[in-house]
Amino acid sequence: MHLLFATSIVPDGALASGYEIANAAIIAALRRAGARVTVIGFSWPGKEPVDPENTIVLGALDVRTENASSRRKLVWVAKAMLSGLTFASVKLRAVPDSEVLAAIGRAGPFDGYVLNSVQFAGAFEKLFDGRPSIFVAHNVEHRSAQENAAAAGSIFQRFLFRREARLLKTMEERLCRRARFVFTLAEEDRAALGVAVGDRSTVLPLVTFKQAPKQRGPRQIDCDAALIGTWTWQPNRIGLDWFLEKVVPRLRPDFRVKIAGSVPSGVASTHPGVKFVGRVPDAEAFVRSAAVIPLISTAGSGVQLKTIETFELGLPSVATSRSLRGIDHRPANCVVTDDPVAFAGALEAAAADVRDVDGSAFHRRQVKALDTAIRHGLEKLGPVRREVFA
Template identity: 35%
Template structure:
């Protein structure tokens, strides 16, 4: 999926090679193991189909939260954070800048934090580069945007947004692996719907609700611990 989404020929070749090498390792691991854990249902389905792994389970992933929630004054309407120099993440930013941002009202402020953000095109966005505290940055936006359009596996950024109760708008691919999507996360696929959801979140903001996020995250942590204990007891 990552290889197909890459815009540059050499990146497609590199990702395709990595996919072939990983597939070979997975086949060896599947043949030797008697039980497997998966990070998403899609991974489990592919393993059963391609690797003939019939004994396994999908872990409900959670985020390792600190003891105290982070609270901050609102500095920006819309915030994005990530490693923007990583091509699959950059693809999502390109989609956001080209197709979503032109549909947003000009008065809405957009801040982008993280490695590589300083190299993004100038214009509507404020490029912050690396920030000292990612959670403090997210606590200071009315809504976070997750414009993921490429990649596989679980997105740690989405887990953190859900676990901290941060209002966010994500593509369907951005919430991959979450069997339960919390109310704080809205899913929008098209640029029109994505922009509309962001506008709605800014004009009718929901409060950051770390207590609800903590409860969602803790339920997943307990479920994961129970599943691991049951599997180990069975082995």
């Protein structure tokens, strides 16, 4: 079986975001199931695809809103209003339909599409009717847009997010209705997308490592807690705001918190132990240097890959209930609470008595369940003809 994996940004091997980590895990699982996978989409400027022989690049494109100039953002908003597309999809309309169709033709004979999230599929929706498809819903995007609207700081932002939510809801309904099968990353997302009834969908349990991380010797701890993420993404920003405003003020003044990743302007903390360290060269080394990992999601849908990574590494954690969505098993060294006072107390207790566990069993359980779910979805497209690779 030959599948065309249609996505906004093609994998370049960097795995710099949760979206890219999830894509790598899904593509690897499709190939383990015996499918040949050709990826089509845009690349980041200056980046090359990690698998060029099985990748079709439509051009280089930076779709990050935070990197765009004010003029560029206004152009995107104007195009979205005129075209009826979402803001996220209109950013991908950098090439005409004819170029995308020509690129699809270069992929050669294939059996079906894997439409990876709504952004690319929504930008070129009419082009994917000629073959059966599987839709991968990384999130319930219209729910996230609704939450973003509620948290927006201006009337204009609320208007834009509410418009996104309305358009995304109808787009997700269409993609799910047309798909032979739907993959979600959390159980509750199946009901939210209306595909929980009957044999229409299943959850993809994900991993962040190709192989189970090996247990190392005692860790060198240089801070009490560490967080890393793309904080410019609004659902992550909502969780970070909750942590800084509700939890951090309840921590001891000498409790050391390091926060890595791109942080929007205006995000700050008066707590003397909080440090914003920006981009770090080794994300795994960064989190392993902390006594405990706060898992702080309070908004969004889909799965929290930072939670999965923490469990794979066997690190102690304190998590909100939303951080555990899409995850069936919680290790013994994870404390769950949504109460800020209890959250702060649990962080201090975990940092005072560091207890790592072996995360390899969690990793193996996730891989086995992922492969089972992928095979089940592929059956809806037809029998898998195992490809022979040189």
